[in-house]
Amino acid sequence: MKNLIREQVAVALKRLDLGDADGHLAKRGVRFERTRDARHGDFSANVALVVAKDLGVTPRALAERIASALPGSPSIDRVEVAGAGFLNFYIQPRYWLGIIQQVLAAGDAFGRNSTGAGAKIQVEFVSANPTGPLHIGHGRGAAYGAVITNLLEANGYAVQREYYVNDSGRQMDILALSVWLRYLELCGEAVDFPASAYQGAYIIGIARALREEVQAGCQYPISAVYNGLAGLDGDALLDALIARAKSLLGPVRYRRVFDNGLNSVLAGIRADLSEFGVRYDQWFSERSLAETQAVDRAIAKLQSLGRTYTKDGALWFNARAFGDEKDRVLVRENGQTTYFASDVAYHTNKFERGFDRVINIWGADHHGYVPRVKAALAALEEDSDRLEVLLVQFATLYRGEERVQMSTRSGEFVTLRELVDEVGRDAARFFYVTRRCEQHLEFDLDLAKSQSADNPVYYIQYAHARIASVFRQLAEQGWAWDRKRGENAVAVLTEAHEQGLIGAISRYPEIIEAAAREREPHQLAQYLRELANAFHGYYSAHMFLVEDESLRNARLNLIAATQQVIRNGLAILGVSAPESM
C-alpha cells in the first residue's frame, strides 16, 4: 500500500513537471508513513513540505496541486490536504478487509518477503570464550543474534549462523591450568589455588572427569609444580604456572588437559544455547586458522602489500593509515601471533567464503576493536563496508536493589541456564529483545523470577491461546468454522475494534521489513504487544460466537488471521505460541 501511494505521488509530480524530484524522494526526506492519528487518514506524505522548499512556494498550495494531480486508485478512497501541507490518504475499507484473506491464504508465510533476493549473509554472534558457562550477559547477544537471523531469513536472505570458538590463547591456557590444578587437588596434592585462576565449581567437574580418564597420568608433586615460583602472584604467577604445566606435561599431555577443558565447556555452551532455542550452522575454530596456516597467509599478504613494519622485535600492521587510531601488533616479540592476527585471518576467511555481507554481533566493550578489523580488511583490499558490526550493550544485573557483579574468573555469575530454568525460555527470550540493543539493559533477577507472570510475553501468548480457546468453544457448541462464508461476509466487520485489529494485522509485513532493515528486533516485540492489545480489546467488547452465521464466520476469519500473525511473529522471536496456558 505504501508503494502504491509512492507511485501515485510520483505520477502526480511528473504531471506537474516536477519529475526531477522523483527517484530521490527518499533521500530528500520525503516519507510515506502510517499516521498516528486516525483523523489524519491511514497514510500521510510530507512530499509537499519538502519540495515546496526548493520551489519557494507555500507547502499548502503545492499540496493542493499535487492532490489534484494524483491519478487515483480503486484502493484509495480520498486524499486530503491537512496541517502545514501534509497529504493524507484514506484507504478504501475494502482494501483493509482483503488483508484477512491474505493472511489466511499465506499462513506461516504471511509477512515474509523476498527483499533479500537470496543474498548470502553471515551472522556471527555470542562467540564467548569457552572458559566457562554462558552467563546472562551472553544471553542478550544470543537472543538478539537469533532474532536478527530469523528476521533476515524472513526477508529472503540466505543466512548462515556462526559461532567463533576462541580455542587458543592465554585465556584458554588459564582454563587448562585451572583444570590441572583442580585435578592435582583430587589426586591429593595440597594446592594453593591461585585467586586469578578460574574459580567456578564447573572446573572441579572437568578435573574429576580428567582424573577418571588419565588416573594419575598427569600427576606431579605440588613441590615440583611450584618449585622456584615463590613470591610470584597474580598474572605473573599464572603465566609461570602455565609454563610449568607445559614443561612438566609435555605437548601431548598438556593438549589433553587443555582439550578436556575446552571440549567440556564447549559442550556445555552448545547445550545451553540449544536449550535457549539458538542454533548454529557453523562452529568455527580459531585454532584451525593457525593449523591451516591461514594466519600466516594473512600476515604474509599484509607484508607483501607493504602494510607492515618491524619495531621492537615485533611485526606491526600499519592500521593508522586505514583509519585506526594506532598501529597494531601482528607477531609479538616472542614470535607468537596475536589474537588480532587470527581475527584478520578469520575475517579474510569469511569474505573468501563468498558472503555478500558479514555481520558481527559484539558486546559493546569491544567497540574499540571495530576500526582495527575494518582497517585490516581495507588494507587487504577488501570492501570493509561489507562487514557490519552490531554492538550490544551489557546487561547490568540486579537482585532487587543490589547490583550483582559478574566475572567468569571469580566464578560469580548467573548462568544463562539458571535464568532459563528459573524464568523459562519464552520469558527470557522476549525480555532480552524488547529493548533496543544500544540501551543498557537492567536485568532484575528477583523481578524476573517472582513476577514472571507479569512478563509481557504472556500477554501475547494469552491472546494466541484465547483464540485457540474460542475455536474449541465453537466445536463444543456444535458449530464449524466456514471460512468461505466468512470471507464473503467480511464487509460486516465495521466495528471500531474490528477496523483497529485489521489495521494492526496489515502492519505486520511492514514491521518485518523494518525490523530486519534496521536490525531492531524490539520493533517486532513491541508490535506483537500492540496486536495482542487490539485483540484483547476486541475480545472484551464483542462476542465472536454469535447466532448470525455470516457475522460469526467473518469474525472467526478475523481472529484466525490474528492468531496466525501472532504465531508468525512469535516464531521469529523464538517464543512458543501455546494453544492453551
Place this chain on the structure above:
RNA sequence: GCGCCCUUAGCUCAGUUGGAUAGAGCGUUGGCCUCCGAAGCCAAAGGUCAGAGGUUCGAAUCCUCUAGGGCGCGCCA
C-alpha cells in the same frame, strides 16, 4: 586525558530515522465476570524528553557546549 555509547512519567522502556496533541508495561486510584479463558478490558492521575544554545515551516529526534552514567584506549583474548 582522548574516543564511542547512553540520559524520555515514581520504576522498566517505546517513540515508525525531522512531522501533526510525546506513548506503553509495572506501580497508584476507580470501575467491569448469570455471556467465547479476568494471565483480560475500560478509565483517571503522573512529563521543563538531563540542561543551555543553534539549524527550519516543524526538534525527544540533527549540530555545538555543559552535567551525569556506561564502555574502551595491551606485544590480553
